Amino acid sequence: MLPSHCIAFLGTDLLAKGPLAEVVSAVKRALDSGTEHSIAILDLATSRPVEINFTGTEEEVLQRIPRMQPRSAGRPKLGVVAREVTLLPRHWEWLSSQPGGASVALRKLVEHASRDARQADAMREARDSAYRFMHELAGDEPGFEEASRALFAGDAARLEQVVADWPAGVRAHLLALAQPAFAPPADAPGTAPGAAPGAAT
Template sequence: MNTQMTYTAFLDEQCLASGPLVDVATAIQQHANQSNATVLIFNDQTGKQIDLDISGSKQDIQQRYAEHPETVKKVGRPKLGVISREITLQQRHWDWLDQQSSSASAVIRKLIDKELNDPNSESNKMLAKQATDRFMSAMLGNMPNYEEATRALYQGNKEVFLDLIRDYPKDIYQHILKLSAYAF
């Protein structure tokens, strides 16, 4: 599974830009200078629509949306991206964790990473379905076959799903295929 955050911007039915947030924001700003048309931006991992601030220069946008390490001192191991939170488990879970050769936190991180990297896991299939559904709802809520395609998506019926979406606009169709790649 792709764990790098990517975004896609659409101008009506046309894909305007796709990739890291800074690249999408820069492309939208360039387009905004030429047109006042509304652009919709989506997080590719969640399917959620987002808003961007494209004011200022190209350098302002690059500073605003470039991925850079946090400079604020945090408790724990911030260079590794570790965030401290409380977790509640049953005694048998703690007993099992205590028997492992690594710390409880390390074991839990490994289990989560294993799940995240398995595109065939049930949780990742559901996440892909939800992302696809959110995108389709925003872009195609009034299109023919939308509701039937959504039902086929959640039922895991790939053939019916693909048949129902085949006549959608090309860029939207391609993006749905990308989002639903791990849904079935």
């Protein structure tokens, strides 16, 4: 499935960023101009490569791109799905003693757990996206390995220092992608202490 927004680089120079159709048009014009630079098109959120068939005219290329359906307004309909859950007897006894019974208690536990994990998930996704981008666009840049270590260690200052001399477009997008991967300072007002992302496996 194609993303709704992406980013394209001509070599290491930013070519276009935004809605898919706009980026594809910019890339098509660059290809038709006879550029000898490599072109990379990446999902703006995940940094995964985006494959587009550029044969034909710009209009023909755009016609092959599925139109993104806008999200409907309003809250989505919520449904209850019944599935088997296996627990020890003492777990069932505790759940049954909770207000609303076992089902309500389980739903509350899952909601609390998912909220607690949301920040960690967002940090991991940002880190992975930043690494994919860095590997795709800056794998040959000096300090790539050191920059990777800084990213996975959660060391924002070190990462910024290592990539200071990288091409401006690559550096700016990398740091923007990586920023959510770093835990906020423990003493920052209104924030709770968070653990830095773990090392790559």
